[in-house]
Amino acid sequence: MPTDHTPLDHRSDAALGRLARATRPDVASESLAVLARRDAPTLPALGRELVVGHADDRVRARAAVALGRIPGRATQEALETALATDSPDVLRRVVGALGRVGDASALASLDRLRLDPTTPVGRDLRMARTLLSYRHGLEVSLVEPVDTTKYSAARGRTIDWARGGRMPKRTIVASAERELPGLALSQASVHPYVCSGHPGALALDAGLRGQAPDTVLGAPRLLGALLRERVCSERYSLDAYLLADQRDGGRVWLVRPDGTLVHSGRTSVDGPVVSFVVDESRAPYGSPVRVTGGYDTGTGRLTVDEALVASPSTHAVRATPPALRPVG
Structure with missing residues (x-):
């Protein structure tokens, strides 16, 4: 003491x-x-x-x-x-x-x-x-698909990939290394963004670069994670894991650390480029998004063609509340 x-x-x-x-x-x-x-x-x-x-x-x-x-x-x-x-x-x-x-x-x-x-x-x-x-690339316990809502907003707000938050890139990378132990990371593989005014970052496994797309997507894989800025603690913290597997031709999942599936989408391969469309969201855990683009495994370059977020639809699939337990 x-x-x-x-x-x-x-x-x-x-x-x-x-x-x-x-x-x-x-x-x-x-x-x-x-x-x-x-x-x-x-x-x-x-x-x-x-x-x-x-x-x-x-x-x-x-x-x-x-x-x-x-x-x-x-x-x-x-x-x-x-x-x-x-x-x-x-x-x-x-x-x-x-x-x-x-x-x-x-x-x-x-x-x-x-x-x-x-x-x-x-x-x-x-x-x-x-x-x-x-x-570890094992088909033992894969993400369990749940009902989601497809992005269908007529207009959405842009997710800004051209700028980040207030913290320098090295701080984001250091946070990503703490949240993703054992994963190779670099400043080039961490991508800041701002969504609805909230800074975040996509941290991708730098080890994806140089691998054939079929190798990247040939087995279940932890691709990286989304991080969220925490101003008070001057760091970024884990928001959702980015997971991929080969089901249905190629699936990608965003799963919170507690196991809650938030967003999902599909992947496809065109030469050295892994293309992705993330446009399925689970209310109320995440607002509808549509993010499309590609990752060039030869150069390690991430391209985001479209990134939109919308308000939850009144017709969105909602989580089922737990049954009430009798008191006494």
């Missing part, structure tokens, strides 16, 4: 490590958060220790979130050990972290869990398995 009034942000990595091992959960959790913001070299070993060994659920959950940005065999082993927790809150963070950084063998560990798919932790388990499938 702190014995003076020095802010945690001003303390050394070693001092924060000692505080993170403390039994007082608020101090331990915030100390871990500071180390994560610093990308401290002590964080991986400390996170592995605390995710299985700390007495407080909040600290173990925070450690799992931190490990979800640190790929590696040691990280995976610690997270797999932590799957034995009896805390639903900790388990949610652990399965989410395994989905982000685990290798293909993590699927077997997750498959041993028997969880109700309608519960929050059950839905997180489903998303973790889906993300692992697309990250």
